[in-house]
Amino acid sequence: MRHLMKDKEHLFRMAALFVGGIVLFVIVRAVMLPKDFGKLGHYRPGALEDNAKRVPVFAGKPACLECHTDMIERQKGSKHAAINCEACHWALSKHAADPSVKPVRPDAKAICLVCHTANVAKPKKFPQIDPKTHMEGGPCNECHQPHHPEKGPEKPAVQEAKK
Ligand code: HEC
Ligand code: HEC
Ligand code: HEC
Numbered sequence: 001m002r003h004l005m006k007d008k009e010h011l012f013r014m015a016a017l018f019v020g021g022i023v024l025f026v027i028v029r030a031v032m033l034p035k036d037f038g039k040l041g042h043y044r045p046g047a048l049e050d051n052a053k054r055v056p057v058f059a060g061k062p063a064c065l066e067c068h069t070d071m072i073e074r075q076k077g078s079k080h081a082a083i084n085c086e087a088c089h090w091a092l093s094k095h096a097a098d099p100s101v102k103p104v105r106p107d108a109k110a111i112c113l114v115c116h117t118a119n120v121a122k123p124k125k126f127p128q129i130d131p132k133t134h135m136e137g138g139p140c141n142e143c144h145q146p147h148h149p150e151k152g153p154e155k156p157a158v159q160e161a162k163k
């Protein structure tokens, strides 16, 4: 027997190493795999539930307009009517679910410049301004209503009447 193994021993050792590796892989795989893996194919079905449990941070424009109904009238005819409220106001689902969570008013100038600062990479048709030269860099909402920038500022009386 000994002389039979003489020239092949290294092969058996190699084979043993492979078998050891495969056994280790099978054990680690059995320990690490989530229980429901494979029920719906190469996938963990529990991931669907996990994602469904996540609370959305954006409420969406239809939700905003349910309460802020005046905004439909105020935005009528404006190109800004097409923009989602939360593009400027950022995620407000907590406020939409409970209005006593008061949102911070966005800083008009900072937010306007995100979209309207002139940049050669933007389509030529998109309205762009150089904030240094456009109206001497004055505060944007002194001349443009954020919700209807084609119009001048709302009269204070209009703002008061709404309250
Ligand atoms: C359930 C009704 C409701 C929903 C939905 C709602 N709001 Fe409001 N929102 C209110 C009320 C009421 C106030 C007034 C709170 C106050 O003046 O103290 C308010 C105030 C605000 C203010 C602050 C006004 C200020 O004076 O500074 C902003 C901005 C605002 N909402 C934006 C939004 C946006 C954007 C959405 C959609 C994501 C939204 N709201 C959804 C009821 C709602
Ligand atoms: C282009 C950016 C922009 C969009 C889009 C936008 N807002 Fe505003 N909103 C502002 C800014 C800037 C202010 C703060 C104005 C100020 O301080 O004078 C503001 C203020 C407000 C206020 C409080 C003051 C007021 O004018 O009544 C409410 C309420 C409000 N937004 C609701 C909404 C809702 C609802 C929508 C979606 C229908 C919306 N906004 C879409 C920029 C935006
Ligand atoms: C999320 C991006 C975004 C933000 C933020 C934004 N705008 Fe706009 N704005 C637009 C889009 C989109 C249009 C429509 C462009 C078009 O179709 O020609 C527009 C149109 C305009 C126009 C009309 C130009 C015309 O052709 O008559 C003015 C003025 C304007 N915005 C000013 C402002 C001001 C002031 C602010 C800040 C309160 C602001 N915008 C914030 C995206 C934005």
Ligand code: HEC
Pocket (backbone or CB within 6 Å): 109, 112, 113, 116, 126, 127, 128, 129, 131, 134, 135, 137, 138, 139, 140, 141, 142, 143, 144
């Ligand atoms: C003193 C008043 C005033 C101030 C302040 C002002 N604007 Fe204007 N803006 C105007 C007038 C008037 C027009 C229309 C005439 C023109 O295009 O020059 C205009 C036009 C625009 C346009 C459309 C440009 C186009 O090519 O169609 C955009 C976008 C704009 N403004 C954004 C802003 C932003 C952003 C700010 C703040 C950084 C701002 N404006 C500050 C008065 C003002």
